[in-house]
Amino acid sequence: MHPAVSIIVFSTFSGVGFGICFWLGVLGPNANAQTVIIAGFFGLVLAVIGLLSSLFHLRRPARAVRALSQWRSSWLSREGVMAIVTLSCVFLFLVGRFFNLFIDLVTILAVLMSLLSLATVYSTAMIYTQLKAIPAWHTILTPLVYIGFALLSGMAFIFSFMSSLLGDGMLLVNLVLLLGSWGIWFLWVLRSDRIGLGSSNVETATGLGKFGNITPFEPPHLGPNYLTREMGYTLPRSKSRLLRATTLTIGLVIPLLLFCFIFFSSIPWLVEVFKFLYFCSAFAGIFISRWLFFAEARHTTMLYYRKE
Amino acid sequence: MTSLPKSTERKLGLVIDLDVCVGCHACVTNCKAWNTSGYGAPLADESPYGNDPSGVWLNRIHSFETEKGEMNALVHFPKSCLHCDDAPCVTVCPTGASYKRVSDGIVLVDEAKCMGCGLCAWACPYGAREMDPTEGVMKKCTLCVDRIYNKNLPEEDREPACVRTCPTNARFFGDLSDPDSEVSKLVANREAVDLMPEQETNPVNQYLLPTERYGAEQLGSPDFNLASLATQKPGGILSWIDNLFNGN
Numbered sequence A: 001m002h003p004a005v006s007i008i009v010f011s012t013f014s015g016v017g018f019g020i021c022f023w024l025g026v027l028g029p030n031a032n033a034q035t036v037i038i039a040g041f042f043g044l045v046l047a048v049i050g051l052l053s054s055l056f057h058l059r060r061p062a063r064a065v066r067a068l069s070q071w072r073s074s075w076l077s078r079e080g081v082m083a084i085v086t087l088s089c090v091f092l093f094l095v096g097r098f099f100n101l102f103i104d105l106v107t108i109l110a111v112l113m114s115l116l117s118l119a120t121v122y123s124t125a126m127i128y129t130q131l132k133a134i135p136a137w138h139t140i141l142t143p144l145v146y147i148g149f150a151l152l153s154g155m156a157f158i159f160s161f162m163s164s165l166l167g168d169g170m171l172l173v174n175l176v177l178l179l180g181s182w183g184i185w186f187l188w189v190l191r192s193d194r195i196g197l198g199s200s201n202v203e204t205a206t207g208l209g210k211f212g213n214i215t216p217f218e219p220p221h222l223g224p225n226y227l228t229r230e231m232g233y234t235l236p237r238s239k240s241r242l243l244r245a246t247t248l249t250i251g252l253v254i255p256l257l258l259f260c261f262i263f264f265s266s267i268p269w270l271v272e273v274f275k276f277l278y279f280c281s282a283f284a285g286i287f288i289s290r291w292l293f294f295a296e297a298r299h300t301t302m303l304y305y306r307k308e
Numbered sequence B: 001m002t003s004l005p006k007s008t009e010r011k012l013g014l015v016i017d018l019d020v021c022v023g024c025h026a027c028v029t030n031c032k033a034w035n036t037s038g039y040g041a042p043l044a045d046e047s048p049y050g051n052d053p054s055g056v057w058l059n060r061i062h063s064f065e066t067e068k069g070e071m072n073a074l075v076h077f078p079k080s081c082l083h084c085d086d087a088p089c090v091t092v093c094p095t096g097a098s099y100k101r102v103s104d105g106i107v108l109v110d111e112a113k114c115m116g117c118g119l120c121a122w123a124c125p126y127g128a129r130e131m132d133p134t135e136g137v138m139k140k141c142t143l144c145v146d147r148i149y150n151k152n153l154p155e156e157d158r159e160p161a162c163v164r165t166c167p168t169n170a171r172f173f174g175d176l177s178d179p180d181s182e183v184s185k186l187v188a189n190r191e192a193v194d195l196m197p198e199q200e201t202n203p204v205n206q207y208l209l210p211t212e213r214y215g216a217e218q219l220g221s222p223d224f225n226l227a228s229l230a231t232q233k234p235g236g237i238l239s240w241i242d243n244l245f246n247g248n
């Protein structure tokens, strides 16, 4: 599938934004108000950047508000509704903490905010997971990868910039998230390599299976079209290997090394630098992996166009 | 509403005979001609001429080589929206622009609602939806909804443009839920298939498979050779014409 930047920014930025909101819900009801509010502000801003970016993918963005109407059937619609509800909840929570209002309510809002954040990221993932025509995406592992990376990047953000919110045990949580989310990603990649186009092939696509092997002979028109541009994106195997190695190095190996440095370093400013790099590296790794999520995905439509 | 109806009153659709399609692209051309001036916005041609032509089509002819034994045959393969009963393109649509009609099962896009997100094109396993580059809305086969019920057209024209124009009668239009319709009889009498049944879309359109003459059996038999056809002498009036032109 064509890896459109607007969509990659959409899911990674809203991922980290809602990830931050999730953790604030867990950590925030009692933590230092000022830090919580700053972190929450960044969570909101990142999520909104992501959501706005998705508008750039639309050919008719002025009609985007219609997209909230079909939540009964459409995951894209649900995602929009969930995002708005979650952002409102986060906003109320932050207002509550800022003005020290409705204290009891703030605790409830915190729980709600965490649950809603998870639900929103889940809806984002389901936009892709629901597509049976792209067998690599059509698995429960897809939402797990999205949720894992949202939790990881949200936690990494708080760890890097607002670590005062975190107790000692959070170092361990970070480590678990780092290994866990990349572990799920690895499983996802293994599965996607094995599944290919699932049980679809050119014989089922044409119904001509009983005539032996079928090969596409000529495309309908000489030039490319919307379908081949959108669904015919291919990444050469060697490049894909290289990018997978890069994403793992930047997303997992470097953050792990930085972790050790942070743990053993006694120079405070150096620790801050390492923490900063920790978030940047983890997030860059997630970003590349999301690019790969699209670039490597194969769509059944291409069975009609070329030998797959 | 982008939930699918539980059932539709009729199942209008196409039956495409792969045995007789010669890949002439007449249906493609007439589909484009009709639909660029019919229902909804015109079908854009971003670049109709030159080295890199590109445009939107609702119907495209692919071709495939079959291999059986040592013989190959070429199958021309028209493909347009199959108006699936369980259309995944409809349920993914967030705006309500995509819908399946209860009265006849036609899958349509309401272009006034579409925001051009393209998700429905991703959801269709067959590649039957194309984004219009100038209008920014999704285009797809309408089953010529503006012809089949159109009282301003003569009776015989009230069928899809592609069906009307096909010179070999490879395309048929009708109600596939009615067992007595011409299309249902074709499906019953010939070997008809769903495309990609594993995608569980339950397409309404049916494809009639090429008959056995595509197989190796006949073409490969020793007493059948093309050269003998070429050297055959015409008789009767044909021989007279032949002589006229060859001057002997």
Ligand code: SF4
Pocket: B080, B081, B082, B083, B084, B087, B088, B089, B090, B107, B123, B124, B125, B126, B127, B128, B129, B140, B201
């Ligand atoms: S062929 Fe594609 S566009 Fe047409 S109804 Fe089926 S899934 Fe939808």
Ligand code: SF4
Pocket: B092, B093, B094, B095, B096, B097, B098, B109, B113, B114, B115, B116, B117, B118, B119, B120, B121, B137, B138
């Ligand atoms: S492109 Fe239009 S019709 Fe297709 S899913 Fe998006 S809004 Fe619906």
Ligand code: SF4
Pocket: B027, B030, B031, B032, B034, B035, B058, B059, B080, B081, B140, B141, B142, B143, B144, B160, B161, B162, B163
């Ligand atoms: S039914 Fe109409 S819109 Fe559909 S392929 Fe035929 S001519 Fe085109």
